[in-house]
Amino acid sequence: MKLSTVDCLFAHSLLMIYQFRSIWTQTNTPVSTRPSRELTMCYMLERNGVGTIYDYNKAAAAMDMALDYATNNILPSHVRLAGRxxxxxxxxxxxTHxxxxxLDLKDEGVSCAVYIGPGCGLVAEVLNNIAEVWDIPIIGCPAAGVGLSASMQDYYGISRTSFAYTTIADVMLRYFVTFNYTTPVFLLDQSADFFQQMGIxxxxxxxxxxxxVPYRPSNYYQFSSSTIDRQAMAKMLRSTTEFSRVVVICSTSDTVRKVMIVAGQLGMAAGDYVFLAVDLYQSNVWGEFTWRRGTKDDEAAKAAFPALLLLSLQVSVVDQSEAFWREVIKLSRNRYNYTFSAVEQNIVDPIVVHFYETILLYAQVITAMDAAEKNYLSGRKFTDTVANFSFVSPITGIVAFNKNSDRLLDYTIRQYNAESxxxxxIMAVPATSKGVTLLGNIRWFGAKAFPANAPFCGFKNENPACRPQPLRLTSWQMAAAVIIPIVVAITLAVFLRPRLKRLLYGDLHNFWWRIYENDVTVILGGLRAATSKSLKSTLNGSIHTVNRLQSSADRPHNYSTFDAGSIFSVSSSGKTIQSKTKKAKQ
Structure with missing residues (x-):
């Protein structure tokens, strides 16, 4: 299509205006007049540690990647970061000195703008002493044990970008409060630094x-997993049943498995007791929490594991996490000659991710403070800015901090599923909430709830409802209690009296004819004997005479003992018995 002269002039005018606007924009864009500044981040980190989850060998590549990202995407043009x-x-x-x-770094002329690390909380507390004097901020990762020597509020120059033991304790506290557990017991393993500090x-x-949750020092049992045997473990568990139904085990997966086997043998893994262990994420430091070991006690462990809950970090990742992890593995091997194990290569290590985000936090905060013209070299002011601060990480999304400059992390509580x-x-514990969120219905050994805080009758039968109650009678019952025994007594007296009388006096009736000597008065013919003695004398004399005469040859033929017709009378108790003598034989 052919354009007219007017159209050509109009188009030419528009082109001139666009070119003028571009030139004006370039010449009038404000250029930073601030002097360029390079800030040195001093990495004060452990290396080749045994039984530690933090290691510079694993984190070095991730921190290099974070430094590149911060330089290209976060920092203002006049600020550069370097790592030492x-x-x-x-x-x-x-x-660890x-x-x-x-001091050595300072003598070497290194001016540390920030200390990244240490990983150990005890070391971070010591470093804080000199960092406060020099007013240099510390970003601990994880520095989970900070607070062992003093309250966390006393370490105003320390920020933390990973988990902390205090937040783990807070998650436990929320679980206890939600389900009204007031007497939890803690078994604290002193053989591993990680769990020893956690327990404290x-x-x-x-x-x-x-x-x-009422504090009771007696609820905390310290033991050494390297020396304790099953007999001592059983004794420890039995003692917990005297006042608690919740047992928290702060130890490695192997020790937790042993505790669960012993608990099963004691009958404590059948649903009346809850066991809780800490399995933040899959790590060789504490091992895999599973009943499978390929040993003869696998079945015993399998039977007891349904009573075990696990407290874990809720690992939040985005689509870039796998690509990030592949790059960390590659850079670690090529730049630092470090090779992750086969298992580690398949699992994104949250602590390595947190080291990456530690560099991003520092870059984000100094950028915000630089824009507000605040002194980001001041440790106190830097830490104050971190409080309640948040930014977006390309790996985990939103990273937020609380008022103590500690990172907010979500946790979960997991329960064993026999089918899988x-x-x-089964429960989520969000960082921004004060409670526990149930994800579905609780299924606990056939019940729809966890066991109660205590048995119905109490641990020592202290519930008054379970004690023998005194008998309380109504007025009618009291009247009946008095009248009925009286009626029964009268009835027995009426019907049993004859039987008792015959029983007591029956033998006497069999000898009714018997007459005692003292009760007898004899009248013999005209001779009266007043007593039984005179009767005896009279009778004996007569009988003697008779006997003597009967033995004599000259006894008269007409002799008899008593005259015929003589009257023989015996008087007893006012009654007289008379007998008439028979005629004697001639």
Whole structure:
């Protein structure tokens, strides 16, 4: 199509205006007049640690990737970041000479704008002493044990980008409150630093919340998994049944499995008791929480595992997490000559992700403070800015912090499913909520609820409802209790009196004819004997005479003992019995 002259002039005018606008925009865009500044992040991290979840070997590549991302996507043009690593050892101890490491860096001319690490909370507490003097911020990852020596509020220069033992204790507290468990028992393994520190801070946290769950020092049992045998373990478990139905086990998966087997043998894994262990995520540090070990006691462990709940981190990832993890594995091997194990390569390590986000946090905060013209080199001001701060991570999404500059993380509570033979999420514990969210219905050994806080009659039969109650009678019952025995007594007296009389006096009636000597008066002919003695004398004399005469040859033929017709009378008790003598034989 052919354009007219007017159309051509109009188009030319528009082109001139667009070119002028572009030139004006370029020449009038404000250019930062602030001097360029390079900030050194001092990585104060453990390396080659045994039994630790934090290791610079694993985190180094991720922090390099975060530094590149921050430079290209977050930081203002006049601010640059650089990293400087300092190996502080391979153990979690307050005696790692962390202050000496900080002094050495200063002597070498390194001006640390921030300390990244340590991973150990005890070491972070010591480093905080000198960081406060120099007013340098600390971003611990995880530094979960901070708070062992003093309240967390006293460490105003420390921020944390991973989990903390205090938040784990808070999750437990919410579970106890939700289901009204007031007497939980804690079995604290002293053989592993991770669980030893966890146990201390759990006890401290619950002690500070005594108004919600009463604090009892006797509820905390310390043991060593390296030395305890099953007999001692059984004794420990039996003692817990005297006052609790909830047992929290702070130890590795192997030890938890042993405890559950012993609990099953004691009859404690049948639904009357709840066992809770901490399995934050899959890690070689505490092992896999499963009953399978390929040993003869697998079936015993399998039978007891339904009574075990697991507290875990809710790992939040986005679509970029797999690509991120592949890049971490590749860069670790190529740049740092570190190779993740076959199992580790298939699982994204949350702590490595948190180290990545530690660098992003620092970049986000100093960018925000720089825009507000605040002094981001001040440790106190930096930490105050982190409080209630949030940003978006390309790996996990929203990263938020609480008023103590601790990261807000969601947790879950998982229950064993016999069908899948694995623990599955049944409760969510959101960081922004004070309660527990049930995900479906509770199924607990055939019931729809967890066991009650105590048996109905109490642990020591202290419930008054279970004690023998005194008998309380009504007025009618009391009247009947008096009248009925009287009626029964009268009835028995009437009907049993003849029987009793015959029983007592029956033998006497058999001898009714018997006359006692003292009661007899004899009248013999005209001779009267007043007593039985005179009767005896008279009769004996007569009989003697008769006998003597009968033995004599000259006895008269007409002799008889008594004259014929003589009267023989005996008087007894006012009655007289008379007998007339018969005629004697001639």
């Amino acid at each position: 690593y300092r190996d502080i050892g391979n153990v979690c101890s307050a005696r 962390i202050v000496g490491h900080a 801070l759990i006890e401290t946290t619950l002690k500070d919340n005594d108004d919600e 033979q694995a623990h599955e999420v």
